[in-house]
Amino acid sequence: MTTSTHTPVLQVIDLSLRYQTRQGEVQAVEGVSFELQQGQSLGLVGESGCGKTSVATSLMRLLPENARLTRGQVRLNGTDLLELDDEEMRSYRWRRIAMVFQAAMNSLDPVHRVGQQIIEAIEAHGMETTVSDARERVARLFRMVGLDPQLMDRYPHEFSGGMRQRAVIAMALSCDPDLIIADEPTTALDVIVQDRILRELKLVQQELRMGMIYISHDIGVVAEVTDRIGVMYAGRLVELGDTADVFRSPMHPYTAALMSSFPSVHGERLPLQGLAGEPPNLIDPPSGCPFHPRCQYADEVCRTEFPERSIHEDHWAACWHPLEVTVTGDGSRDGCG
Amino acid sequence: MTGYLAKRAGQMALTLFLIVTLTFFLVQAQPGDYATFYALNPDLPAEVRAQIKESFGLDKPLWQQYLVHMKNTFTGNFGVSFGHFPRPVLDVLAERLPRTAVLFLTATAVSFYVGFFLGKAIAWRRGGVLEYAATISGATLFTAFTPAFGLMMIWIFAFKLGWLPVGKFLDPLVWRGAEVSANHVFSYMLVTGAAFIAFAFLVLFFFRRSGRIGSAPLVRPVIAVAALAIPVAWAFSDIGYLALDILRHMILPIVTLTLISFAGTMLLTRNSMLETMREDYVMAARAKGLPEKVVRDRHAARNALLPVVTSLVYSLIFAIDGSVIIEGVFSWPGMGMTLLDAVRSEDLPLVMGSMVFIGLFSLLAHVIVDVLYVYLDPRIRYQ
Numbered sequence: 178m179t180t181s182t183h184t185p186v187l188q189v190i191d192l193s194l195r196y197q198t199r200q201g202e203v204q205a206v207e208g209v210s211f212e213l214q215q216g217q218s219l220g221l222v223g224e225s226g227c228g229k230t231s232v233a234t235s236l237m238r239l240l241p242e243n244a245r246l247t248r249g250q251v252r253l254n255g256t257d258l259l260e261l262d263d264e265e266m267r268s269y270r271w272r273r274i275a276m277v278f279q280a281a282m283n284s285l286d287p288v289h290r291v292g293q294q295i296i297e298a299i300e301a302h303g304m305e306t307t308v309s310d311a312r313e314r315v316a317r318l319f320r321m322v323g324l325d326p327q328l329m330d331r332y333p334h335e336f337s338g339g340m341r342q343r344a345v346i347a348m349a350l351s352c353d354p355d356l357i358i359a360d361e362p363t364t365a366l367d368v369i370v371q372d373r374i375l376r377e378l379k380l381v382q383q384e385l386r387m388g389m390i391y392i393s394h395d396i397g398v399v400a401e402v403t404d405r406i407g408v409m410y411a412g413r414l415v416e417l418g419d420t421a422d423v424f425r426s427p428m429h430p431y432t433a434a435l436m437s438s439f440p441s442v443h444g445e446r447l448p449l450q451g452l453a454g455e456p457p458n459l460i461d462p463p464s465g466c467p468f469h470p471r472c473q474y475a476d477e478v479c480r481t482e483f484p485e486r487s488i489h490e491d492h493w494a495a496c497w498h499p500l501e502v503t504v505t506g507d508g509s510r511d512g513c514g
Numbered sequence: 515m516t517g518y519l520a521k522r523a524g525q526m527a528l529t530l531f532l533i534v535t536l537t538f539f540l541v542q543a544q545p546g547d548y549a550t551f552y553a554l555n556p557d558l559p560a561e562v563r564a565q566i567k568e569s570f571g572l573d574k575p576l577w578q579q580y581l582v583h584m585k586n587t588f589t590g591n592f593g594v595s596f597g598h599f600p601r602p603v604l605d606v607l608a609e610r611l612p613r614t615a616v617l618f619l620t621a622t623a624v625s626f627y628v629g630f631f632l633g634k635a636i637a638w639r640r641g642g643v644l645e646y647a648a649t650i651s652g653a654t655l656f657t658a659f660t661p662a663f664g665l666m667m668i669w670i671f672a673f674k675l676g677w678l679p680v681g682k683f684l685d686p687l688v689w690r691g692a693e694v695s696a697n698h699v700f701s702y703m704l705v706t707g708a709a710f711i712a713f714a715f716l717v718l719f720f721f722r723r724s725g726r727i728g729s730a731p732l733v734r735p736v737i738a739v740a741a742l743a744i745p746v747a748w749a750f751s752d753i754g755y756l757a758l759d760i761l762r763h764m765i766l767p768i769v770t771l772t773l774i775s776f777a778g779t780m781l782l783t784r785n786s787m788l789e790t791m792r793e794d795y796v797m798a799a800r801a802k803g804l805p806e807k808v809v810r811d812r813h814a815a816r817n818a819l820l821p822v823v824t825s826l827v828y829s830l831i832f833a834i835d836g837s838v839i840i841e842g843v844f845s846w847p848g849m850g851m852t853l854l855d856a857v858r859s860e861d862l863p864l865v866m867g868s869m870v871f872i873g874l875f876s877l878l879a880h881v882i883v884d885v886l887y888v889y890l891d892p893r894i895r896y897q
């Protein structure tokens with residue numbers, strides 16, 4: 178899928194987010210920009226604490242009280258969400274952007290029936306006018322994610338982990354959003370269930386032609402479901418490209434290290450090869466390229482100046498010494514088999 | 515659920531048995547002899563005395579008296595009150611118990627509602643003026659010395675301002691020439707109240723089932739209309755002014771009790787809310803684009819309610835204990851006053867009867883709160 182022919186569903190421009198803490202200001206997101214076309218999916222990957230969830234919650238404007246968006250725009254079909262007033266933003270949530278939370282298992286309220294929790298969203302956005310229509314919609318959604326519609330009158334505690342996960346995905350789809358954000362939606366599940374749900378999620382996303390942002394720390398998982406991959410490090414987007422390209426030849430040393438540490442979704446996890454040390458403290462991030470303390474190629478310029486983008490067609494990395502791009506023939510790409 | 519209720523009923527019976535036993539021996543342990551009170555009471559005609567002596571087994575040894583007492587209690591024979599002679603104890607209690615129950619259940623409900631409402635509001639908007647005002651005044655009132663505070667309320671609202679009656683259940687001047695008894699009017703009031711509550715539940719139930727999304731907003735107006743219609747209907751009836759007199763007498767004790775006790779619920783709700791507001795399902799509710807009020811009430815507060823409801827048991831028991839003091843201060847002729855008078859005048863059958871019914875009342879309160887909790891928390895409901 179080429180990116181330039183469609184108008185983007187989502188344009189994130191220079192997004193920056195700070196958290197005020199007692200220890201100081203956490204620079205959780207720094208100058209992140211990317212685009213997403215209709216029906217396209219983007220994977221956001223990176224180690225724990227690199228700011229993936231912060232990007233997601235900024236898009237939904239669901240930030241904790243100590244968070245401050247210092248710069249940037251989030252354009253959804255051209256409208257900058259950060260400019261909307263609270264009531265307008267409320268009508269955008271779920272109707273335009275829906276989210277499957279990282280703690281998806283706990284995003285169902287224990288005291289209400291699962292179906293009812295979906296119906297209340299349908300109701301809040303006026304998607305249906307009668308209760309029976311709304312129930313019919315829930316039944317459709319349940320079938321779509323592989324749940325028996327009869328389960329809609331059950332309570333969350335009567336669901337298994339996998340069922341809850343599916344219910345939460347059904348909930349996110351309930352108002353036909355233009356964009357769905359899935360923040361590590363399957364981490365709490367065992368690998369088999371995880372894999373199945375992931376594939377189903379991808380099918381649904383393609384069928385409904387929604388944009389999707391899929392967040393994971395596991396680049397192998399992301400590669401299975403997304404068209405494009407963005408790699409985050411210390412609050413910054415450091416590499417972005419089509420999944421096939423990034424996988425065939427990562428440009429950023431950090432991406433390469435991530436890939437070597439996750440041989441496949443099903444394989445055992447090796448320690449991060451060639452990636453000694455901890456991710457940096459975001460209160461006082463390293464100067465220059467934030468990855469330089471852990472990078473085997475780092476030199477003087479890496480320590481002092483943030484890298485310019487090295488661009489190769491639709492694929493770029495913020496690195497002074499990008500890895501060599503292996504030739505991909507005439508530019509026609511097959512999927513990432 | 516039925517099994518659960520059966521189990522609770524069994525526990526209740528056992529506890530009641532213990533209460534009866536304990537009261538019996540406590541009264542026995544008092545100086546003076548239970549038997550002689552009956553046998554030597556000069557108010558009693560000789561033949562009645564003999565009859566009582568026999569039916570209560572007062573000529574028998576203590577353990578046999580105990581057995582007879584137990585049998586009498588569980589067959590509903592509490593004997594005859596000395597102080598209200600010749601009314602049976604049961605008759606006195608049947609008059610007094612509803613008065614206490616209505617006063618204290620209303621006060622507990624109002625106080626719970628106020629506390630819960632304020633608690634969720636101050637948790638939702640932290641650091642506001644409301645938070646400081648509610649916390650400081652609530653805590654002050656909570657620690658106030660109850661009788662002194664009650665007297666102060668009477669002084670302000672009854673003496674100085676003259677808005678409300680000083681105390682008691684009714685004003686004899688109003689009732690002069692009335693053709694119905696106070697008990698009669700009061701029981702009509704009880705029936706009306708119960709009918710209204712039942713109606714409100716039916717309305718809630720009906721609208722929840724009905725077809726159109728967005729019909730829920732009708733619930734409040736419909737209930738409000740009913741709530742307005744009831745006073746109007748009473749006003750046109752010929753006992754309306756009598757009911758109003760009783761109501762006027764209830765206001766001051768209820769307000770006083772509410773002021774004294776709302777802070778407990780409020781602070782508990784606040785803490786519980788601060789917990790639930792951090793839960794992922796509250797974030798999810800907000801993400802769904804639900805109005806803030808819905809997020810607060812249907813999700814954060816609804817879950818925060820669970821631990822607070824547990825504390826309702828203590829509020830009710832606190833209310834029952836407090837009834838002795840509060841009823842004394844407001845001269846409210848309920849169970850608390852009855853018990854106090856009975857103890858003072860050594861009206862032993864009435865003392866024992868009151869104790870049994872106060873015990874029964876707190877047991878019932880306990881069970882009702884437990885059942886309510888089970889109803890509110892589906893995780894327990896289906897176990």
Ligand SMILES: Nc1ncnc2c1ncn2[C@@H]1O[C@H](COP(=O)(O)OP(=O)(O)OP(=O)(O)O)[C@@H](O)[C@H]1O
Nearest residue numbers: 196198203205224225226227228229230231241459
């Ligand atoms: N409410 C907050 N207050 C202060 N700091 C925060 C807060 N939320 C996140 N952070 C910090 O911001 C940085 C980015 O956090 P974020 O949750 O976005 O990372 P993440 O990539 O989603 O991590 P994970 O993979 O563990 O979910 C981290 O350093 C984190 O400690």
Ligand SMILES: [Mg+2]
Nearest residue numbers: 229230231279
């Ligand atoms: Mg995260």
